Amino acid sequence: MSPLAWFAAVSLAVWVWLLLGQGFFWRTDQRLPKTGRGGGHARVRAEGKEEAWPGVVAVVPARDEAGVLPLSLPSLLAQDYPGRAEVILVDDGSTDGTGRLAAELAAELAARHDALPLTVVSPGEPGPGWTGKLWALRHGMALARARGPEFLLLTDADIAHEPDSLRRLVAAARDDGRDLVSQMARLRVTSFWERLVVPAFVYFFAQLYPFRWINADRARATAAAGGCVLLRTETAVAAGVPDAIRTAVIDDVSLARAVRAAGGRIWLGLAERVDSVRPYPGLGELWRMVARSAYAQLRYSPPLLLGTVAGLVLVYLVPPAACVAGLVSGDAPAAWAGGAAWAVMTGTYLPMLRYYRQPVWTAPLLPITAFLYLLMTVDSAVRHYRGRGGAWKGRVYSGGRTATEGGEFAPRHGE
Structure with missing residues (x-):
């Protein structure tokens, strides 16, 4: 030969x-169940007892996201959720009017429909040793915890949710006793380069972190997808997040590892009702995202x-x-x-x-x-x-070491 x-x-x-x-990484069958598997939660829905559903606060870090907010934020505010829920958008030093636009979208939606309440806050520039997104999450999660919710929904500003998205996430977490339930949002595949590159990135990610291994009772891998993460509040406190991962450029897998280290149970799968609306029309945008x-x-x-x-x-x-x-x-x-x-x-x-x-x-x-x-x-x-590693939206995190590394193939939705 x-x-x-x-x-x-x-x-x-x-x-x-x-x-x-x-781990049969190539299969795409790890999805949220269409209904809760546990009888208790199914009875709660059948009886329509709103108070039986846990409180949830969604935290949305956003930096210069005015271009995608009209496509994403209204879908989050319009969630058909039977329990108490609200949204906190953390404006991370935007220069394009992101915070003002978010408030306008919320007011417009509230005038026409029932909508979740929205709070817009700004934490200022990141503290020493913090990446921008995690600094924003730290501020938003602290405000959210003061409301006393059982769950936190961490979702990026480019993520659009179908009306039953939050309901299904909470049902899956409670029925199966999961502390973190994460969905890899279906990314946009419209342009030539998106069609060529995007499905392969998700494939590569699953190859590195087989979803079956992550979701097994005796897990052999740990990962999450940062665009859509439902996290039990008490588990977040026990894991010390986001403080424990404050330097992480790749924050989603770092978050999952911190939760696992605190004894939390994790589930990760492909989304059917959650989509990213961020466009990557050219190779340059995709290249910068990965690099x-x-x-x-x-x-x-x-x-x-x-x-x-x-x-x-x-x-x-x-x-x-x-x-x-x-x-x-x-x-x-x-x-x-x-x-x-x-x-x-x-x-x-x-x-x-x-x-x-x-x-x-x-x-x-x-x-x-x-x-x-x-x-x-x-x-x-x-x-x-060259000192430009980790550059994203005007900030550079070159040379910093992450608290826990992982997830290089996963497309990054936000900072």
């Missing part, structure tokens, strides 16, 4: 292991960067290269092993494409996206060493 055939064979072995031994945090995931380590690049090449680039080169050169083992690995890769990607309602013929293009991600990761390291 030629060296290329050997590399292709190793890649095929890796893909067989990923297919069968990585912001990719090197932080690697703990700013050159050896880990080299290992990641080598792994991406072996797993995603070798199969199509070996298949094509083998067919051209007549190297049958290379063509067979490369083609088989490419076929397994393609097959595991199909469920995610169906979830995003994308054509199945794009599945074999996954190596192209992986190559783009490789370049984004390298660029993230370059930005770090």
Whole structure:
């Protein structure tokens, strides 16, 4: 066998292991139940006892989000929730009138429909050692806890919720005894680059953190999706969040790990009723989103960067290269092993494409996206060493170490 055939064979072995031994990460069946599984909560809904539903305060950190708020905030304020609920929007130093627009949207909605009450606050610039989003969450969560809710809903400013979203989150948490219930919002896939890049990012994230492993009673992985997190208030206090993760550039997985360390039970799945409305029309926007945090995931380590690049090449680039080169050169083992690995890769990607309602013929293009991600990761390291790592909305968090790292593949909705 030629060296290329050997590399292709190793890649095929890796893909067989990923297919069968990585928590069936490629399946997309981890979703919230349509109704509560526990009889107690189902009876509460059937009897219509509003007081039986726990209080919830939603905290929305927002920095320069005037472009997306009209598409997202009204959906949160219009939640059909039987219990006591309200929304706190934390205006994190916006310069585009985010706070004023939020108040106007709330007033307009309240004049036409029943709407959840909205409070708009601003905490000022982040304190030393704090990232902007977590500083905003700290302020909002402190105000929320003063209201005495059983749950906090941490949701980004670009997230739109269907009317029953909060009801289903709370039902899932109470029925299954979860302290943190998180949904990975369905991201926008409208432009060419969104269609090529976005489904693959969610696929990569699930590959790193298989949802089945996270949700199992004996968990083998820990993660959350920061765009939509329902968190039990007493668990947040026990975990010391957000203070315990105040330096985290990648805050969602850090939050999940802090909750798990405090003994909390976690659930993470794909959303059906929660969507991100943030547009990424061009490659540049997607590139900056990933480059912001990719090197932080690697703990700013050159050896880990080299290992990641080598792994991406072996797993995603070798199969199509070996298949094509083998067919051209007549190297049958290379063509067979490369083609088989490419076929397994393609097959595991199909469920995610169906979830995003994308054509199945794009599945074999996954190596192209992986190559783009490789370049984004390298660029993230370059930005770090140039003092521009972690740049987001006018702030730079270059060189800081996160309290707990994770989630490099997950698209970041906010700061």
